[in-house]
Amino acid sequence: MNQETASERLERVSAAAYRIRHHALNMGEVQGQGYVGQALGAADMLTAVYADQLRYRAEDPEWEARDRFLLSTGHYAIGHYAALAEAGIIPVEELDTYGSDDSRLPMSGMSTYTPGMEISGGSLGHGLSIAVGIALGLRHQGSAARIYNFLSDGELDEGSTWEAAMGAHHHQLGNLTAMVDINALQADGKTDTVLRTEPVTEKWEAFGWYTQRVDGNNMADLLQAFDNAAAQAAVTGRPSVILCDTKVGRGVPLLEEREKAHFMRIEEHEWQTCREQLTAGFEGTAGR
C-alpha cells in the first residue's frame, strides 16, 4: 500500500466523520430524541480516534494489544456507537436498536452491554481515573498500547478528574491521551453559568500535561494535535490532553442555530432536513 498523503488522510477521515454524523442522526430519529447535538459536536473527535489513531481488530474487540478508547461521558454513547459501526466493530444495522429494550446499545454506554465499549461511563468523572489504572497496568505488562479518554468539559467540575490528572502526571503516563470536548454546555445551562472551568488550558498545563487547544470541529487541526501528542510523549513521557472547542449540532445548520440544550428536541419532520443539510454541507466541503 502506498503511503497516504496528508490530503488523502484528511479526505478519508472527513468522509468517515460524515458517515458517523449520518449514523447519529438515524439513531436519534429511532429514539425521537437523544443526545444528537452532542454526537454531532463530538463526531470529529470520535472519528479522528477511530478512523485514524486507534489500533484495533474489528473482529476481535478484546484483542490484547489493542489501543483503548474510554468513553467517560456515557450519554455520548450515541456518537460512540456510530463510531463503533464505522469501525466495523458492531454492524451498522444494529444502530437501529439504540435505546430499545434488550438492545446492546443502551442510552448510556456500558462495557457490559456493547462490544468495544471499554468502560461504563455515565457517572461523570470516572473515566480518567480508570484510564490511569489501565495505562499503569498496560505499561507494567510491557504493552505498547495507547489509552484515549474522552471526557467533557462538564467533567472538569468533578474533583476526581483532577485527582486523576495529578496521578497521570506523577506516574508519567505518556501512553495516555485525554480529549476534552469543550462545548461549553452542561445539563443546567452554559458552563460559565453552571461552574466556571476556565482557564482550562492553564489548568492542564499546571497539572503537568502536554496541553493543546484546538478547534475540535476542524479535522486537520485535530489530526495535527494527535500527531503532536504522540511525538511529544515519545520524547517527554508526559500525558497529553487535547482540549477541543466544539459546537453542539455541528454539521447541521438547523441544529447549530437552535437554542442550545443538553437534551435537544427535534421534531419528526425535521430529521430528513437534518440529513439533507448534513449531506449538502459535506459535499460542499468535499467540493471545495
Place this chain on the structure above:
Amino acid sequence: MSTTTTAVKGTAPKLKTSAMIASFADADQKTASAPFGHALVKAAQENDKIVGLTADLGKYTDMHIFAQAYPERFFQMGMAEQLLFGAAAGLAETGLIPFASTYSVFAARRAYDFLCLDSAEPNLNVNIVGGLPGLTTGYGPSHQATEDMAIFRGMPNLTIVDPCDSIDIEQAVPQLAASDGPTYLRLLRGNVPTVLDEYDYTFELGKAKVLRGGNDVVFISSGLMTMRALQAAKALAAHNVDVAVVHAPTIKPFDAATVLAEINTDRLAVTLENHSVIGGLFETVASAVVTAGLGKRVVPVALPDEFLDAGALPTLHDRYGLTVQKIVAKVLAELK
C-alpha cells in the same frame, strides 16, 4: 490493649487515646506483625498478576511490606481515594489483580461510586483493603468505620470479609486474590492477635465455622468480636453457662445454612460484631432467620446507631459494650 495512662493526683488514672492505630490486642496476647502485608507478599510470589496500591496510607495498612518486597508492583496514588479505586479498576481491566488499601471510612464513604460502578458492575477482581474498621481507633467518627458493612452490603457482586485475627487474614488473602469479582477486607493491622490457631479451624471464603459447641447459648460472631466471643464463652463457663461460638467471617455472601442450623435450637442466640447494629452481621443474621421463617429471637452485641466518642479504645469498647465483661453481663441478664 496497649494504652498509656496518666495519673492525676487524687483521681483515678485516665486512659489516653494513644496513636490512631492503637492495637486492640491484650497485653499478654500472642500476636503476628502485619499479617496482611506478609500474606500479600506470599500470594504475590505465587501469582505475578497481584499488584498493590494505596492512597497515602501504605504504612498504616501494612501495604508497606508489599511495597518493600515488590516496588515495581506497587503504585502510590496519593491522598486521592477516587483515583485509587478508579485506577484499581483500570489495573484489573488489564488482567492484573489489585489490592488497594486505605481506611475503611474513605473507601466506604468517599469512594463508593468508584467502587460500585468501576469494579462491582463489571465484576472486576479488585480487592479493597480497609483499615480501622468499626471501633478500632479512638479518633472519633472521621476515622471510625462503624457503618462500612451497612454501606457495602447493598453493593451487588461485592464479597465482604470481616476477619478475626492474623490466621484469618493470612488464609483469606490468597482466597480473595483467587476469587472472581470485587472483595472488601476489614483489615486488622499492626500487631494482630493470633487466636484461631487454638481451634480446629481454617478460613474458607463464604463459610461460617463452628469453633466450639455449647448447650445454653450460641454466639454468631465476626471480626475481632469472635476473639471476644471466645473469651466470653470461657468466662461464662465459670457461671455454668455453656456457650457455642460460630465464626462467620464472610458477611456477604453469607453462609446462612451453617448459621441457621446453629440458631434453630432452644439456645439463646447472640450476634457479636464490631459494627453498628444497623446493617451489619446482626441484620444479616436477622434477615436469614426471617427469610427461613424461624420465629427466633436474636440478641445483638453491636455498636449503637450513633456517632461514637473519641478516647482510648479500652474505654470506648467498655462504653459501647464490646468488652468481655459487658458481653458476659448481657448474656447473664438475658438468661435470668
